[in-house]
Amino acid sequence: KENLVNVTGVKSVAIKQIEQTTSYLVSARQQFTQAKSVYQQIQKLRGYSSEAFESIPAVLNHSLVQSLKTAELDAARRISELREHYGEKHPKIIAKKAELNTARYNTAKQIALVIDGITKEYEVAKANVKALEQSLKTNKNKIKELNRKEYQLKVLQRDVDVNRQLYDLFLTRFKETNASQDIQKLQSTVGRVIENALIATVPYKPKKKRIVAISLVLGFLLSTLLAFLLEYLDNTLKDSEDVEQKLGLPLLGSLSKLKVGKKDKFKPQWMFLKESKSQFAEAVRTIRTGIMLTGIDTPQKVLVVTSSVPGEGKTTLAISQALALGQMDKTLLIEADMRRPSIAKSFGLNSKAPGLSELVAGTRQFEECIRHLGEGDEGGIDVIVSGTVPPNPLELLASKRFKEILGQLVKNYRYIVIDSAPTMPVSDASVLAKYASEVVYVVKANATPHQIVREGLKRLRQVNVSVNGIILNQLPTRSSSRYHYSKYAYYKNYYGGSGNYGYTTQS
Incomplete structure (x- = not known):
């Protein structure tokens, strides 16, 4: 072989x-x-x-x-x-x-x-x-x-x-x-049966009842320990108590998570107008009331909406708040997030249309950059989109020209809502917050760690800008099915127009 x-x-x-x-x-x-x-x-x-x-x-x-x-x-x-x-x-x-x-x-x-x-x-x-x-x-x-x-x-x-x-x-x-054997020639048997064996009626092993009981007790203990461990390791913000304990700021309002698919008729940006009696629309109005009450003596409201990181829903909130404020008085929505613009696409406008970048650069006039959307009770507002994406957005926002433009717009509008870039990736929000009478900070529930939120708030405080409240966005449906006012809450079906309403004490 x-x-x-x-x-x-x-x-x-x-x-x-x-x-x-x-x-x-x-x-x-x-x-x-x-x-x-x-x-x-x-x-x-x-x-x-x-x-x-x-x-x-x-x-x-x-x-x-x-x-x-x-x-x-x-x-x-x-x-x-x-x-x-x-x-x-x-x-x-x-x-x-x-x-x-x-x-x-x-x-x-x-x-x-x-x-x-x-x-x-x-x-x-x-x-x-x-x-x-x-x-x-x-x-x-x-x-x-x-x-x-x-x-x-x-x-x-x-x-x-x-x-x-x-x-x-x-x-x-x-x-x-x-x-x-040949020599001895054995004549007797090697062994004999003395007594027949008895068959047991109950199996000796395994003891199934004991095993099941022990398994249930161990499963309960392990699941309890796992729940406590997950709760301990969870560093996100889930409700108003988390916001107050971990950030030291009050909860200005909360928005529930919307189930929006590709084939849905309305996008989240239009939910406030198209479903005006929904829980989402009422939550936007509640936030609007809170913003107005925080600075009731301020003649003009310049509202800057920002967040810690992208994807927390600040643009949706900015659009919804602008539409809500537009039902009260003359309102302007400015898209200052020139790094990742999305408002023009949300309103069906041309992404290459002139906007804030051209206005600050001096290549276009006000009437060419301002667009009016909506009429009457639907919350008509004016919009300035970001325009062409510039190579230096921060320099444009920090320029003297932008300050002068904002001063002129304040004279013509009762409310100005500015959609700013997040605080952690860039410093645009720190520059815009200096011009704001109110800064709205959006946090995505059960997603953004509170350490990142605290770092974003710290950056705003370094430029002497204070945040009076937090907006907790995209709360799970079970957590946001009720609106909390102190110790009481009322249910979503109260606003659905069904007539079946009731009050309940918060447990």
């Missing part, structure tokens, strides 16, 4: 082959080194005349080259002797010059042949070394394989010896037993 007849013999033959190949390889490497040295000398002189190669000993010592060089020297010596008696145009001198040129040509031709021979010797020596190295590597691998097979053979041989000993032992015992 393993193509082995005698491991020791095969191994000794392989070792001899390795020794012989190693000896040949040493000799071949010496020849290759010599040939490589001469070859490198020739390569350095490539492009020179044949006389340059005469400086190489291997070329100069060649017998034919030496004989041709001798003939060349003899011809040159004869020309020198004839010049003592004749002029350069004498026929004898001309003949000797022709003979000298022929000798030089033959010498150059022979040198070229010698160089070709040296190059071939170098290539042959190189190939010979490579072949011997490959042969040596093959023989070494063969030795390794023989050692592995020899080890396996010893393991198998050891198993054979052990099994043979066991076989001999069992065979001896078997013979001894047969012999004793």
Whole structure:
């Protein structure tokens, strides 16, 4: 199976082959080194005349080259002797010059042949070394394989010896037993039945009732511990108590999480107008009332809406609040989140339409950038979209030009709602908050860690901007089915127009 007849013999033959190949390889490497040295000398002189190669000993010592060089020297010596008696145009001198040129040509031709021979010797020596190295590597691998097979053979041989000993032992015992039986001729039985075994009516193991009881107790304990652990590790904000305890700020209002699919008729931005009696719309009105009451003496309200990170619903709240304030007085919505604008798309406007960036840059006028949306009781408002996304939004918002534009807009509008970028990624909100009479901070419930919210509020305080309350957004439906006012709450169906309403004490 393993193509082995005698491991020791095969191994000794392989070792001899390795020794012989190693000896040949040493000799071949010496020849290759010599040939490589001469070859490198020739390569350095490539492009020179044949006389340059005469400086190489291997070329100069060649017998034919030496004989041709001798003939060349003899011809040159004869020309020198004839010049003592004749002029350069004498026929004898001309003949000797022709003979000298022929000798030089033959010498150059022979040198070229010698160089070709040296190059071939170098290539042959190189190939010979490579072949011997490959042969040596093959023989070494063969030795390794023989050692592995020899080890396996010893393991198998050891198993054979052990099994043979066991076989001999069992065979001896078997013979001894047969012999004793023949001699003694047992006449009595080896054993007899004294009493029949009784079959139990109840299984001894496993005790299923005990296992079920223990499993229920352990499951209850583990689930309780897991619930407490998850509650302890949860660092998000879930209700007003979390907001007050972890942030030290009151809850200005909360919005429930809307189930909006791709095929839904209304988007969240239009929910306030299209479903004016819904829980969401009433929550927006409640937030509007809270914002108005926080600064009732302020003649103009500049409201900046921001959050800690993207995706917390600040733009939806800004649009809804602008629509709610628009039902009371003249209102303007400014999209100052020029890094990720979305208001233009929400209202179905052209994303390339001129807006705040063009207005601050001075390339467009007010009437070109302000658009009126909605009429009558539906909450008509004016909107300034972000416009073309600039490379430096923060510089535009911090410019003197923006301050002047905001001053002019304050004179024309009772309420101005500014949708700002989040506080953590960029500093746009810190710049806009300086111009605001009220800052609304939106936090996504059960999502944003309170440490991130506190860091965002800290950044606003560093620029002397205070936040009076928090908006808790996207509360789960079960948590937001009731609106909390102190210790009382009333249900969503009260606003649905069904007439079935009632009050309940908060547990």
